[in-house]
Amino acid sequence: MNHASQITARSAESLTTNQGGCDSESTTTRQDIQDPQGERSFERGKQLAKRAHALIPGGCHTYAKGDDQFPTLAPSFIARGKGCRVWDLDGNEYIEYGMGLRSVTLGHAYQSVIDAVARQLPFGTNFGRPSPIEVECAERFLELVPTAEMVKFCKDGSDAMDGAIRLARAYTGREYVAICSDHPFYSTADWFIGTTAMPGGIPEWIRSRTLKFTYNDRESVERLMREQGGQIACVVLEAARLEEPRESFLAWLQEACCQQGALLVFDEMITGFRWHKSGAQYVYGVKPDLSAFGKAMANGFSLSALAGRREVMRLGGLDHDRERVFLLSTTHGAETHAMAAAIATMETYRDSDVIGHLYRQGERLRAGVAAAAQSAGVERQVECLGRPCCLLYTTRDQAGRPSQEFRALFLQELIKRGVLAPSFVVSYSHSDLDVDVTIEAVAEALEVYRQALDNGVERYLVGRPLKPVFRQYA
Numbered sequence: 001m002n003h004a005s006q007i008t009a010r011s012a013e014s015l016t017t018n019q020g021g022c023d024s025e026s027t028t029t030r031q032d033i034q035d036p037q038g039e040r041s042f043e044r045g046k047q048l049a050k051r052a053h054a055l056i057p058g059g060c061h062t063y064a065k066g067d068d069q070f071p072t073l074a075p076s077f078i079a080r081g082k083g084c085r086v087w088d089l090d091g092n093e094y095i096e097y098g099m100g101l102r103s104v105t106l107g108h109a110y111q112s113v114i115d116a117v118a119r120q121l122p123f124g125t126n127f128g129r130p131s132p133i134e135v136e137c138a139e140r141f142l143e144l145v146p147t148a149e150m151v152k153f154c155k156d157g158s159d160a161m162d163g164a165i166r167l168a169r170a171y172t173g174r175e176y177v178a179i180c181s182d183h184p185f186y187s188t189a190d191w192f193i194g195t196t197a198m199p200g201g202i203p204e205w206i207r208s209r210t211l212k213f214t215y216n217d218r219e220s221v222e223r224l225m226r227e228q229g230g231q232i233a234c235v236v237l238e239a240a241r242l243e244e245p246r247e248s249f250l251a252w253l254q255e256a257c258c259q260q261g262a263l264l265v266f267d268e269m270i271t272g273f274r275w276h277k278s279g280a281q282y283v284y285g286v287k288p289d290l291s292a293f294g295k296a297m298a299n300g301f302s303l304s305a306l307a308g309r310r311e312v313m314r315l316g317g318l319d320h321d322r323e324r325v326f327l328l329s330t331t332h333g334a335e336t337h338a339m340a341a342a343i344a345t346m347e348t349y350r351d352s353d354v355i356g357h358l359y360r361q362g363e364r365l366r367a368g369v370a371a372a373a374q375s376a377g378v379e380r381q382v383e384c385l386g387r388p389c390c391l392l393y394t395t396r397d398q399a400g401r402p403s404q405e406f407r408a409l410f411l412q413e414l415i416k417r418g419v420l421a422p423s424f425v426v427s428y429s430h431s432d433l434d435v436d437v438t439i440e441a442v443a444e445a446l447e448v449y450r451q452a453l454d455n456g457v458e459r460y461l462v463g464r465p466l467k468p469v470f471r472q473y474a
């Protein structure tokens, strides 16, 4: 019996007792999640998508969830999720990876988190003065991330990053921001979007204030510092992404910033709550002046944080005589139920080995995908990249070039087999069985990939290829 049929027989039992701290639970029983013949219907979803496009530019509120990021044979909407499972509008079930653009690390509707939220809701969510839970949440955060001395909460990662930029400019009295060009996203604000292939609506003078350097390339940083002659307010990067720091690059960068009077800002949106419970700054032993967290810190509820050195952060406060800085002040920034979700999430990280589970399952998946790719003869095309807790994958063509056609095909074949995987980023709710079922689906999908390499991808891909989010024209 293969794993796909095992899931048919065992789904109710196995998904309530799966490994790790997972409290995921499938409400569908005896349903084979595989459908390689392509009989899975997406009709209700496609109908709703038509209405969505008439009402919402792009059909949804986040580009990464858009139709152009998924193949034609894909669910248009997810109706619900539990653990690492999701169900689309037509009732099809999937094992999901990436989960809420990496915001859900414990699992969908994770019980202790939704219980904490439900306990908070009857007391109200927003008042004319702060709620005590704001202090509790700050204490929990700073216990978990001891390299920070103060923290201010907001809703999105972009808010936190924007606050960091404004604060760094105010603190240093400088205008320029140096960002690492190997890291794909920092904010929805003009200082960053102006540097992408989609700069529409952003004046040139704003774009010109953001400069770029290359990860692990000391010379590229030194060049900027030389050319801008002490005008750089801050140096912004993810502590690491797919590439690990070489030759103490981060410690060197910290020293270079210090000498130049620029602040070091880490974007911990992805690394935070994933590389280590205390962040990538803890892993690499580098204490940035400022860092921004978000995504996983409230297991899918909207909460982000700007954290950092007291001397810098206090410019946003009331106890200094310098010019004031408008630092993160939003109507919804401290919604009490999002704080409750964050506290429950951080307690789970504190009390259970969430991070160990992410690494363990990611490593099993990486090994399984590598073996399947080898056996299908596509190891040059499909390869997992990054730390096991945060795996991405390549989809290359015959010549080894990144291919949106092949990415669409791979996603399509996985979807047919009940796996929704724009990445291979695991959660605390992915059990051994989930990973085993996924590896089987990957192995079958890669056989199709192999045939498509030999016979032409257009013979196997239904509909159009995918497109990159950042492009100038639709």
Ligand SMILES: Cc1ncc(COP(=O)(O)O)c(C=O)c1O
Binding pocket: 101, 155, 156, 157, 158, 159, 161, 185, 186, 187, 188, 238, 267, 269, 270, 294, 295
């Ligand atoms: C590394 C990184 N930084 C910042 C952001 C922005 O976060 P948000 O979408 O919550 O504004 C993202 C979003 O994907 C991200 O991946």
